[in-house]
Amino acid sequence: MEIKILGSGCSKCQSTEKNVKDALAESGLDVQVDKVTDVMEIAKYGVFITPAVIIDGKVKSVGKIPDTEEIKKWIEQRN
Amino acid sequence: MMLQEYAREHVLTCLIPAFFIAGAIAVFVSQASVLKYFGARAKKFFSYSVASVSGTVLAVCSCTVLPLFAGIYTRGAGIGPATAFLYSGPAINVLAIVLTARILGWQMGLARAIGAVLFAILTGLLMAFFFRKDDAARTAGQIYLPKEEDKGRTLNQEAFFMLTLVLILIFAAFAKPAEGSTGLWPIIFAAKWYITGGLLVVLGFMLKGWFVKDERITWVQSTLGFMKQIFPLLGAGVLVAGFMLGRPGHSALIPEHYIQYLVGGNSLWANLFASVSGALMYFATLTEVPILQGLLGAGMGKGPALSLLLAGPALSLPNMLVIGGVMGVKKTAAFCVIIVVMSTIAGMTYGAIAG
Numbered sequence: 001m002e003i004k005i006l007g008s009g010c011s012k013c014q015s016t017e018k019n020v021k022d023a024l025a026e027s028g029l030d031v032q033v034d035k036v037t038d039v040m041e042i043a044k045y046g047v048f049i050t051p052a053v054i055i056d057g058k059v060k061s062v063g064k065i066p067d068t069e070e071i072k073k074w075i076e077q078r079n
Numbered sequence: 080m081m082l083q084e085y086a087r088e089h090v091l092t093c094l095i096p097a098f099f100i101a102g103a104i105a106v107f108v109s110q111a112s113v114l115k116y117f118g119a120r121a122k123k124f125f126s127y128s129v130a131s132v133s134g135t136v137l138a139v140c141s142c143t144v145l146p147l148f149a150g151i152y153t154r155g156a157g158i159g160p161a162t163a164f165l166y167s168g169p170a171i172n173v174l175a176i177v178l179t180a181r182i183l184g185w186q187m188g189l190a191r192a193i194g195a196v197l198f199a200i201l202t203g204l205l206m207a208f209f210f211r212k213d214d215a216a217r218t219a220g221q222i223y224l225p226k227e228e229d230k231g232r233t234l235n236q237e238a239f240f241m242l243t244l245v246l247i248l249i250f251a252a253f254a255k256p257a258e259g260s261t262g263l264w265p266i267i268f269a270a271k272w273y274i275t276g277g278l279l280v281v282l283g284f285m286l287k288g289w290f291v292k293d294e295r296i297t298w299v300q301s302t303l304g305f306m307k308q309i310f311p312l313l314g315a316g317v318l319v320a321g322f323m324l325g326r327p328g329h330s331a332l333i334p335e336h337y338i339q340y341l342v343g344g345n346s347l348w349a350n351l352f353a354s355v356s357g358a359l360m361y362f363a364t365l366t367e368v369p370i371l372q373g374l375l376g377a378g379m380g381k382g383p384a385l386s387l388l389l390a391g392p393a394l395s396l397p398n399m400l401v402i403g404g405v406m407g408v409k410k411t412a413a414f415c416v417i418i419v420v421m422s423t424i425a426g427m428t429y430g431a432i433a434g
Contacts, residue, residue: 008146011304039149040405046223048114048150059223
């Protein structure tokens with residue numbers, strides 16, 4: 001599984017990263033979380049407003065901080 | 080001492096309501112409803128008009144401006160709307176306009192608001208025209224927008240809510256009319272706290288009737304977030320401006336005759352100098368206002384002041400570098416030149432009218 005967080009480093013992006021890591025820890029998974037900060041990279045995903053969460057190339061959330069429960073659901077769907 | 084005066088005169092009556100408005104916009108206005116006008120298939124007319132005013136809704140933090148700009152440019156409506164948004168985003172936010180009007184006078188606030196909207200559209204159209212060939216080769220792809228949530232409120236209710244907030248701001252910050260003036264203004268001034276109180280009661284009912292508890296909490300949180308982000312910067316800006324530039328009647332580190340020589344009066348040179356230096360300098364959110372207050376006190380002309388306000392917040396060396404990474408050196412240079420030239424012209428016009 002591949003998880004990416006798109007965002008230019010604002011506080012919302014940091015909260016999103018924390019929630020993703022918490023969700024992974026609660027699900028007992030050890031997955032690398034990549035942060036994408038380059039605006040051109042972010043635009044390539046078709047994401048206009050950050051933070052965004054990408055799981056295996058699929059855009060899961062845009063422009064908001066998803067909560068831990070929501071992220072766990074995405075991870076479980078995947079497995 | 081200057082900080083205390085700032086706090087007393089401006090913060091309580093003017094900035095706090097403005098922060099609540101900014102918070103309400105960030106939380107209650109649906110970003111998706113605005114973003115859909117930036118898609119590749121959106122009508123150009125709407126893309127430009129929405130881009131020129133959407134700074135009020137989308138761009139309260141500069142970190143959201145650049146990804147949005149890159150997205151609109153590469154995937155969405157193209158270079159015109161993208162640069163229109165890039166300019167309007169930082170230039171037109173509610174807090175900046177309110178603070179400008181309050182401290183530098185409503186004429187300057189109004190000139191700034193009108194200038195920012197007009198400039199955004201003109202910049203976008205010019206960029207789209209200059210680079211029309213490149214734009215045709217762009218590939219538009221799938222874009223992802225935040226989901227539109229059903230909030231259980233009508234558009235009218237949201238409009239009334241915003242209107243009430245704005246009215247509270249206007250009456251709470253209502254300036255004392257000049258001595259001896261008659262008519263409506265002194266009457267309004269005498270009654271301003273009663274009107275404000277009445278409006279607050281109305282606001283209370285709206286909040287109770289139309290919003291759920293979570294929304295009220297996120298509203299207060301985002302308002303506090305803005306305050307925490309912006310007050311330290313603003314305080315620092317006031318202090319620095321005070322030390323370097325002094326205020327009317329007090330001289331300071333930078334002698335007044337330098338300022339009068341560089342940006343005094345309303346010459347082409349003064350306006351150009353103000354817009355170029357505004358374009359290169361980085362102003363943290365809102366700090367341009369106390370700095371300009373200092374400069375105006377030290378003899379800067381009103382025209383150059385507007386030039387600096389129009390060129391300043393949208394451009395800075397650091398953000399030029401990022402923009403350059405997105406659309407290349409040539410387009411970035413064109414973007415900066417357009418803004419500097421238009422700011423200079425607007426400054427000279429305003430200087431000629433306002434004296």
